[in-house]
Amino acid sequence: MFLEIITPEKKLFSGEVKLIKLPGAQGGFEILTKHAPIISTLVKGQIKVIDSADETSFIDISGGVIESQDDKIIVLAEAH
Amino acid sequence: MASLKEIRTRISSVKTTRQVTSAMKMVSAAKLKKAQDAIIHFRPYADKLHGIMQTLSSSLEDMEESVYTLQREPDNVLVVLVTSNRGLCGGFNSSISKIAIEMVEARYSRQLRQKKLSFLTVGKQGEKYLKARNYPVGEQANGLFEDLSYESVSVFAQKLMDDFTSGKYDRIELVYNEFKNAAVQFCRTEQFLPVEQESGNKSVGNQNFIFEPSMEEIVHELIPHSLKIQLFKAFLDSNAAEHGARMTAMHKATDNASELIKELTLTFNKARQTAITNEILEVTNGAEALNG
Numbered sequence: 001m002f003l004e005i006i007t008p009e010k011k012l013f014s015g016e017v018k019l020i021k022l023p024g025a026q027g028g029f030e031i032l033t034k035h036a037p038i039i040s041t042l043v044k045g046q047i048k049v050i051d052s053a054d055e056t057s058f059i060d061i062s063g064g065v066i067e068s069q070d071d072k073i074i075v076l077a078e079a080h
Numbered sequence: 081m082a083s084l085k086e087i088r089t090r091i092s093s094v095k096t097t098r099q100v101t102s103a104m105k106m107v108s109a110a111k112l113k114k115a116q117d118a119i120i121h122f123r124p125y126a127d128k129l130h131g132i133m134q135t136l137s138s139s140l141e142d143m144e145e146s147v148y149t150l151q152r153e154p155d156n157v158l159v160v161l162v163t164s165n166r167g168l169c170g171g172f173n174s175s176i177s178k179i180a181i182e183m184v185e186a187r188y189s190r191q192l193r194q195k196k197l198s199f200l201t202v203g204k205q206g207e208k209y210l211k212a213r214n215y216p217v218g219e220q221a222n223g224l225f226e227d228l229s230y231e232s233v234s235v236f237a238q239k240l241m242d243d244f245t246s247g248k249y250d251r252i253e254l255v256y257n258e259f260k261n262a263a264v265q266f267c268r269t270e271q272f273l274p275v276e277q278e279s280g281n282k283s284v285g286n287q288n289f290i291f292e293p294s295m296e297e298i299v300h301e302l303i304p305h306s307l308k309i310q311l312f313k314a315f316l317d318s319n320a321a322e323h324g325a326r327m328t329a330m331h332k333a334t335d336n337a338s339e340l341i342k343e344l345t346l347t348f349n350k351a352r353q354t355a356i357t358n359e360i361l362e363v364t365n366g367a368e369a370l371n372g
Contacts, residue, residue, distance in 0.1 A: 004128075011121075024292050025293045026292050036290055039135065041293065065129075069289075076128055
């Protein structure tokens with residue numbers, strides 16, 4: 001899956017990932033490959049990303065929105 | 081031919097002008113760099129948000145429920161004209177003001193005659209331009225550019241949205257310069273409110289999206305957010321375009337001044353040469369007369 005995390009100031013992340021965990025408005029959820037198309041708002045919290053090299057990274061956000069469709073994920077985040 | 085002294089004074093005055101314009105060019109170049117970075121980093125965010133909004137509106141059959149998409153007869157129209165606070169930037173302000181007036185005359189001449197159209201200017205130059213031509217400038221928000229931040233624009237956007245929902249205005253148009261590069265700006269006219277619904281979106285319309293927490297809540301949250309982003313992007317664009325236009329204008333002015341100095345120096349040297357030749361002639365003539 002291809003993930004992009006964008007804030008108004010800059011692009012925080014862009015690349016292939018295996019897993020992404022997000023702080024959704026109704027609780028946290030994870031997205032793996034072939035996830036059904038989803039649009040969700042995000043709340044303050046941490047995004048966990050496992051990239052194709054199995055490296056785990058964490059990104060803090062204070063809110064935003066995510067769209068996932070055909071294994072293309074776009075996270076529009078508001079950084080602090 | 082002008083006297084030597086006159087030419088010398090002109091050369092020195094043109095040199096001073098060149099110093100000023102080249103300093104202004106430097107300042108604009110520095111400011112442009114900053115403004116350009118801001119808009120270029122912001123654009124992907126705005127574009128992606130617009131994409132999500134499109135996906136959302138295509139999955140939504142009846143967007144009419146939102147207060148911001150309500151299409152009313154455009155009886156009261158507000159035109160937001162984004163210019164700059166300072167001049168000396170070539171045709172930047174006059175061309176965008178001209179476009180705004182053309183747009184108004186073409187599409188809202190009825191409202192203009194009934195005095196139901198008003199302008200809101202962001203930037204003193206636009207205000208001056210419109211007032212000089214007797215167009216109604218209701219409010220101004222010229223201070224926005226002094227400290228351009230998302231927070232201040234967000235407050236301003238909220239005010240516009242409130243004016244729309246309360247029925248003070250039925251349509252809000254946005255006219256601004258879009259930044260292409262330092263030398264090129266595009267004049268943009270956009271309908272800010274009500275939100276226009278994209279019609280040709282069959283490609284994404286058949287996907288069954290999961291919406292969390294719910295479609296209504298997402299719409300309620302995203303539409304105002306997207307409007308604020310749209311407005312902020314317009315301001316960032318205009319800001320970068322202004323500095324670009326000023327830099328180009330000042331660059332041209334500096335070049336022209338250099339050209340002028342070159343010409344004047346040539347004239348000065350010719351005049352000096354003539355004066356010397358005349359003097360020598362007089363001396364030799366005098367000597368000849370004595371010898372004779």
